[in-house]
Amino acid sequence: xxxxxxxxxxxxxxxxxxxxxxxxxxxxxxxxxxxxxxxxxxxxxxxxxxxxxxxxxxxxxxxxxxxxxxxxxxxxxxxxxxxxxxxxxxxxxxxxxxxxxxxxxxxxxxxxxxxxxxxx
Amino acid sequence: xxxxxxxxxxxxxxxxxxxxxxxxxxxxxxxxxxxxxxxxxxxxxxxxxxxxxxxxxxxxxxxxxxxxxxxxxxxxxxxxxxxxxxxxxxxxxxxxxxxxxxxxxxxxxxxxxxxx
Numbered sequence: 443x444x445x446x447x448x449x450x451x452x453x454x455x456x457x458x459x460x461x462x463x464x465x466x467x468x469x470x471x472x473x474x475x476x477x478x479x480x481x482x483x484x485x486x487x488x489x490x491x492x493x494x495x496x497x498x499x500x501x502x503x504x505x506x507x508x509x510x511x512x513x514x515x516x517x518x519x520x521x522x523x524x525x526x527x528x529x530x531x532x533x534x535x536x537x538x539x540x541x542x543x544x545x546x547x548x549x550x551x552x553x554x555x556x557x558x559x560x561x562x
Numbered sequence: 563x564x565x566x567x568x569x570x571x572x573x574x575x576x577x578x579x580x581x582x583x584x585x586x587x588x589x590x591x592x593x594x595x596x597x598x599x600x601x602x603x604x605x606x607x608x609x610x611x612x613x614x615x616x617x618x619x620x621x622x623x624x625x626x627x628x629x630x631x632x633x634x635x636x637x638x639x640x641x642x643x644x645x646x647x648x649x650x651x652x653x654x655x656x657x658x659x660x661x662x663x664x665x666x667x668x669x670x671x672x673x674x675x676x677x678x
Contacts, residue, residue, distance in 0.1 A: 475666075
């Protein structure tokens with residue numbers, strides 16, 4: 443396994459169009475995360491899946507954003523009616539189970555190279 | 563709530579010298595984890611080192627060490643014997659109970675440039 447992969451690496455779209463990004467996590471990882479990173483900032487948490495269940499969503503994830511992980515493997519992030527403020531790097535990460543609770547916080551997340559979205 | 567503060571927007575270091583990147587954090591959690599990630603220009607976040615809040619010894623991974631001072635809530639990254647390939651953005655991050663353990667909170671990063 444070569445790590446977390448994301449597709450496409452770059453996407454330029456016109457305002458108002460819909461876009462969809464794909465993330466393929468490390469195969470044995472059951473946890474998958476989406477983050478957004480704007481210029482000059484650190485990544486900000488968007489949402490998290492454990493297997494196919496979406497367990498947490500950030501307030502940053504407006505109604506125009508939807509994420510799925512239908513079979514607990516790859517995930518998609520769709521943005522509808524894109525706005526210029528959506529321009530950012532969208533990062534996907536995965537980690538293995540056993541994370542959570544005291545004494546179990548050391549499972550690092552492995553990140554993909556991101557999808558850079560530019561809305562014009 | 564969790565907060566990470568990185569006050570150095572940019573740092574320069576001479577090749578083969580050591581450099582310290584500062585990180586302070588704020589949390590009310592008793593159990594938490596602290597991380598450092600490297601982000602080269604390619605965009606990928608690369609995990610470097612982890613420190614648990616209950617770990618008594620500072621974490622080390624090769625040329626990376628984490629200077630953990632719990633009372634001061636600081637988790638500085640020390641890179642020894644800097645290499646040109648170390649030039650990148652460096653992010654301090656944490657996760658803990660108040661973040662549901664699943665959400666990693668990142669700082670705004672420090673840009674490190676290694677000078678030959």
